[in-house]
Amino acid sequence: MEERPHVAAMARPRLLLPFILAAAAAVILSPFGDAHSKAAKKSDDIVNGPLLTSKLNAKRTLIVGPEDEFKTVQAAIDAVPVGNAEWVIVHLRSGVYREKVLIPETKPFIFVRGNGKGRTSITHESVSSHNSESAAFTIHADNVIVFGITFRNSARAGLPNIPEVRTVAAMVGGDKVAFYHCAFYSPHHTLFDQAGRHYYESCYFQGNIDFIFGGGQSIFQCPEIFVKPDRRTEIQGSITAQNRKEEDSGGFVFIKGKVYGVGQVYLGRANEAYSRVIFADTYLSKTVNPAGWTSYGFDGATDHVMLGEFNCTGPGADVSERVPWARQFTKEEAEKFLTVDFINGREWLPAFYY
Numbered sequence: 001m002e003e004r005p006h007v008a009a010m011a012r013p014r015l016l017l018p019f020i021l022a023a024a025a026a027v028i029l030s031p032f033g034d035a036h037s038k039a040a041k042k043s044d045d046i047v048n049g050p051l052l053t054s055k056l057n058a059k060r061t062l063i064v065g066p067e068d069e070f071k072t073v074q075a076a077i078d079a080v081p082v083g084n085a086e087w088v089i090v091h092l093r094s095g096v097y098r099e100k101v102l103i104p105e106t107k108p109f110i111f112v113r114g115n116g117k118g119r120t121s122i123t124h125e126s127v128s129s130h131n132s133e134s135a136a137f138t139i140h141a142d143n144v145i146v147f148g149i150t151f152r153n154s155a156r157a158g159l160p161n162i163p164e165v166r167t168v169a170a171m172v173g174g175d176k177v178a179f180y181h182c183a184f185y186s187p188h189h190t191l192f193d194q195a196g197r198h199y200y201e202s203c204y205f206q207g208n209i210d211f212i213f214g215g216g217q218s219i220f221q222c223p224e225i226f227v228k229p230d231r232r233t234e235i236q237g238s239i240t241a242q243n244r245k246e247e248d249s250g251g252f253v254f255i256k257g258k259v260y261g262v263g264q265v266y267l268g269r270a271n272e273a274y275s276r277v278i279f280a281d282t283y284l285s286k287t288v289n290p291a292g293w294t295s296y297g298f299d300g301a302t303d304h305v306m307l308g309e310f311n312c313t314g315p316g317a318d319v320s321e322r323v324p325w326a327r328q329f330t331k332e333e334a335e336k337f338l339t340v341d342f343i344n345g346r347e348w349l350p351a352f353y354y
């Protein structure tokens with residue numbers, strides 16, 4: 001027995017090198033290690049333009065650029081036939097397209113492909129008393145996929161708290177619409193997620209008041225949400241204003257994202273009787289007001305609103321001072337919202353996490 005420690009000590013120098021090599025090989029070769037590291041990475045390692053292109057298998061590509069057949073994005077959209085039934089790629093070369101773009105209801109199956117949110121942008125300066133009219137980019141068609149584009153409403157005018165002045169960057173009214181690696185900028189009312197089933201993966205949203213709003217049924221996977229203050233108003237803004245009016249399938253679900261910025265903001269505003277928003281597995285910085293949610297401007301009851309959080313982290317995730325009607329979801333309650341089944345995504349999304 002007394003020999004044992006000695007034997008082990010003697011054996012160690014000889015065993016050490018093979019052990020290190022075996023461990024290194026396990027890290028490099030193990031399929032488990034590979035899958036695990038992929039899951040931990042940002043999705044830009046997985047979803048990119050070529051992947052979506054191969055999934056959608058489009059037969060036709062319309063190229064937009066200063067030296068190309070189509071000089072404007074709208075000209076390419078206009079060239080897609082009414083009643084289109086096969087995927088068409090509208091490819092935007094790098095650059096800033098200063099125009100208002102609309103995909104009408106009659107032109108489904110368009111894949112609008114940019115070169116990345118830092119490279120391709122659709123920018124329009126537009127103010128209106130109607131959210132929809134102010135939008136720099138509008139989708140009324142079903143089955144639209146968008147990759148790698150920044151959408152910006154560059155209007156400087158527009159007080160955030162007066163309804164007459166709206167500055168929407170993008171309005172999404174079609175069903176089965178997905179955005180991958182896009183960015184949305186506006187002083188306020190940035191994304192009008194009006195209606196339909198939508199998926200936003202690895203997108204960036206910037207704004208001040210009600211900047212993701214509407215009655216959509218949408219998943220925001222790995223979103224980055226930046227709150228930009230507007231010194232012209234005393235109102236403390238809300239990130240979301242979800243418009244669910246009755247017990248339907250609508251709602252906004254934010255998964256594995258990050259909320260940060262300057263000043264204070266609420267996660268959302270109860271603005272209809274059944275407003276539904278969930279932040280799950282999300283980092284909330286101290287920019288999130290401790291009350292979490294507000295019913296500013298809403299005089300209805302909060303009994304049926306479903307505004308809450310699940311498993312969030314960060315200094316803004318302390319729920320001790322939340323409004324009494326804010327929800328803290330259990331794992332069982334949250335589960336049905338946390339996969340693309342919430343938007344029947346397995347049936348129509350070209351790519352998704354889970």
Ligand SMILES: *[C@@H]1O[C@H](CO)[C@@H](O)[C@H](O)[C@H]1NC(C)=O
Pocket residue numbers: 281311313331
């Ligand atoms: C909570 O989120 C963390 C990451 O922040 C994750 O590792 C963990 O699995 C989540 N817990 C549940 C119960 O989903």
